[in-house]
């Protein structure tokens with residue numbers, strides 16, 4: 387597939403890459419969890435990480451904002467390398483990279499509003515009033531204006547994840563990393579979170595998302611990256627990898643997922659055969 | 661013969677114990693504050709400190725939990741003046757020595773509850789805070805500690821209640837707090853049973869009051885997910 391490499395190399399041109407990772411390695415407990423991973427994403431692009439459990443998707447996402455420092459490799463934001471030894475630079479960098487976790491990680495002692503507001507006050511230095519206005523606006527954006535005073539203990543999983551998204555958006559990130567944002571949700575709650583993510587993508591947000599929601603992400607993604615054993619083993623547009631007649635590992639993996647989950651409501655099996 | 665109990669209480673015992681009560685409060689309140697402060701610091705260091713600091717705090721906790729409080733009280737009062745650093749030594753009056761002894765001992769126990777509270781907060785919340793651009797310090801202060809404190813509060817409260825009772829040990833280094841005063845009155849009047857039963861009631865009232873205050877604090881800090889367990 388020569389067109390794939392052409393697309394990939396065009397994207398690594400420094401001009402349009404917002405976030406770029408070069409040669410990431412990570413070893414955990416004696417296992418090579420990331421094995422020379424390169425990645426580059428342009429403004430407004432959506433890349434989706436798929437692959438079996440344990441492939442290293444979460445590790446990659448956490449290395450991308452140094453929540454887990456890679457053993458070696460370079461991370462560049464808008465062409466500038468991030469110096470992980472400078473705490474100040476690291477904090478400034480992380481503000482610009484929003485992160486969404488599988489298990490939400492809301493601050494349990496703070497209301498939805500306070501969850502969104504706290505970093506605006508403590509990190510961005512906004513006044514309480516400004517921060518509150520912004521937080522209300524972000525909660526409204528994810529459809530939770532009327533839940534602002536509720537605490538995580540009283541929110542559903544889908545609502546918690548939407549608060550987490552609002553919290554990340556309030557920091558005006560240049561790129562968002564999403565680690566299986568719907569995997570911890572009951573099936574009936576997945577839709578409301580996917581709808582918010584779709585809105586974000588359509589609004590031009592740059593995103594890297596690990597997910598098992600194949601058909602949903604096929605409809606959003608510019609590129610699928612298939613990971614296995616710490617490497618990106620295939621990449622390409624969803625149509626190329628999942629299209630009729632494709633013999634890609636991505637295709638085989640997606641077919642297996644949709645078979646297992648019977649992703650009927652989502653129509654994954656259908657779209658896998660595009 | 662001797663005056664009836666109520667007359668004895670009104671004329672002699674209550675006025676005496678009232679003076680002792682103020683001294684007790686003067687010892688208990690600063691000791692409790694010192695204990696909570698030390699406990700918070702030691703608890704945080706034990707969980708987030710660099711290894712050498714962690715080892716030192718662990719040693720502090722083992723030492724103060726592993727030796728009798730009487731020994732510690734005697735140490736601060738009698739032995740401390742003999743320890744000279746650069747020609748200087750610290751001589752504490754009995755009340756100061758008691759406050760230091762109780763605060764240090766209480767802090768060792770408090771740090772256990774604080775550590776438990778800290779460890780009960782999922783690491784994911786720290787990661788979320790860091791991902792928003794907070795420093796580790798901001799994450800610990802704004803996210804972890806407020807939750808850990810709520811989780812630790814019942815244990816810390818219990819420790820303060822113990823402290824109220826073991827503050828009676830101050831009497832052995834001549835502090836005339838409740839127990840010291842009661843002992844003197846008992847010796848002078850030979851009315852041991854009445855004096856010490858009354859003393860017990862005073863402590864019971866103190867402990868009950870402290871329990872109420874702690875519940876008020878717990879309720880004030882209560883948010884959904886962090887309610888005080890109701891029995």
Ligand SMILES: Nc1ncnc2c1ncn2[C@@H]1O[C@H](COP(=O)(O)OP(=O)(O)O)[C@@H](O)[C@H]1O
Pocket residue numbers: 414415416417419437438439440441442443444445446
């Ligand atoms: N703290 C750790 N110590 C040792 N191995 C780990 C640790 N965290 C993750 N791993 C291993 O790293 C591999 C990749 O994990 P992860 O990035 O979570 O994969 P994925 O998100 O794709 O399921 C797995 O094999 C996992 O067992």
Ligand SMILES: [Mg+2]
Pocket residue numbers: 443444445565566
């Ligand atoms: Mg994962």
